[in-house]
Amino acid sequence: MASASRRFDAVVVGGGHNGLVCAAYLAGAGLDVCVLERRAVLGGAAVTEEFHPGFRNSTASYTVSLLNPKVIRDLDLAAHGLAVTLRPFANFLPLATEAGGGYLKVGGGLAATQAEVARHSRRDADALPGYYAMLDRVAGVLRDLLLTTPPAIVGPEAGVAGLLDAWKLARRFRALDLAGQRDVLDLFTKSAGDVLDRWFESAPIKAAFGFDSVVGNFASPYTPGSAYVLLHHVFGEVNGQAGQWGHARGGMGAITQAMARECARRGVTLRTAAAVARVVVKAGRACAVELEDGDVVEGRRIVANVNPRLLFEQLVPAEHLDPDFLARIRAYKCGSGTFRMNVALSELPDFAVLPGRQAQPHHGSGIVLAPSLAYMEQAYFDARTRGWSTAPIVEMLIPSVVDDSLAPAGAHVASLFCQHVHPDLGSVQPGRDWDDARDEVADLMIDTVDRYAPNFRASVVGRRALSPQDLEREFGLVGGDIFHGALTLDQLFAARPVLGHGRYRAPIPGLYLCGSGTHPGGGVTGVPGHNAAREILRDLRRRRDR
């Protein structure tokens, strides 16, 4: 076993965007930091790769909103080339005949959306301003919590300071009027369907908003807690415009490449093709990692960007963990039921309800193929019992409409983000796994788009499909979970990943967590990395950490 002589102040396991953000902040504070990434490219689930000769696209995550403005500023990402373009409007929902036909466009300003919604329901158009205001108020509460470390009210760090922090947080909630407090409670606990049914009557508008509640969430939109997942998708902003989603020029890899450049500028050692096999614990303290090739990298502290289950089930030897903690980690829910495809297209989809093969605003929006909440619920039930639905939920984005760096002139790339497929296929189709079913389901997704845009199948000249199993194998996303763990109330805030260790510190001294399996959860936010760095530096200042 080779042993490196250099001992870093911090070794970050995983070069996903949160690992890079954490490393940049630590290096900015003067620490000597090393990032070890298993893949050949930095960025984790936020990368751009060529998937067909001449065609590049974001491989996993594909659209930006949640990336925190403070992180963008502090890491000078714009100076490193990050440019985010707003979508022409947010969503386009072509509707099948059984859902009334036609289409719905959402976004492009309140008046434009109201005019669109009024074609389906005058009452819903009138309800829109109130709904947006309610959502914005509750999202404001969540935004305030993002950069906050959950208070230490239980667990090893609990104390008076933790109670004081909790009281300060409660004050933010109490500042709302009673209606606002009820809305917070609703959105943190109820199903998205229950919330939306109270506000709206027409299926398409409920589908447009309800789609966010099933993204990465293997559940029905009527499952309690799904309203929180909806909320989780609206706390972001693009170029200062709250709640909007946009496109990073060059794909999501442009974000992480910019982060990597800032890390390099701050002196971080960045290593790719460096898979960590084990966290080394000596005298009760994490002090090094051993790579799969046998190399050992020493660090005064180890910071894990990987999914908590991957960390504690695979990388930390079990003898260093309390059995109750380990049992709870094993029960930490992971498995979003997401199927992700990139397709290379010879031409744009020609939608039956809005014809044309030349780029139009709807081609640049998030195209949602799921006309009602009932459709989404059925897709979930089918997947839960049979593996997938023959009527799946597909969101399609065609980034090449707003970014000519991704495909040859005249051609296009599209991201297909498909929900619901069963993360553990063998449990409902004994004897089968995703390697066996991938192509069948990829064909189904293409056929699903083809039902709305009949030139689609013939226009596909190349494709790459990632099943839940592929997402786990390729990126270490346990159960294919795009958020490093379900965003359910029992796994949020101070309980992410486990109550008592929701403050970025693992139960082993010298070991920290900085990935999406910590508060505030998944999405390309940079927030877990930011918050973890702050806690590590806080421990250093208080000399709690050598």
Ligand SMILES: Cc1cc2nc3c(=O)[nH]c(=O)nc-3n(C[C@H](O)[C@H](O)[C@H](O)COP(=O)(O)OP(=O)(O)OC[C@H]3O[C@@H](n4cnc5c(N)ncnc54)[C@H](O)[C@@H]3O)c2cc1C
């Ligand atoms: C298909 C898909 C679509 C998504 N769409 C969006 C979207 O459009 N917008 C959005 O905001 N979010 C989206 N998300 C969620 C978002 O991408 C993730 O939550 C986020 O990127 C996770 O970042 P992270 O840094 O916490 O972890 P990751 O990006 O998962 O990084 C962890 C890193 O650790 C590495 N690693 C694993 N094991 C080891 C090891 N043993 N040794 C060394 N390195 C290791 C991995 O290779 C990876 O690079 C999507 C995710 C997926 C999968």
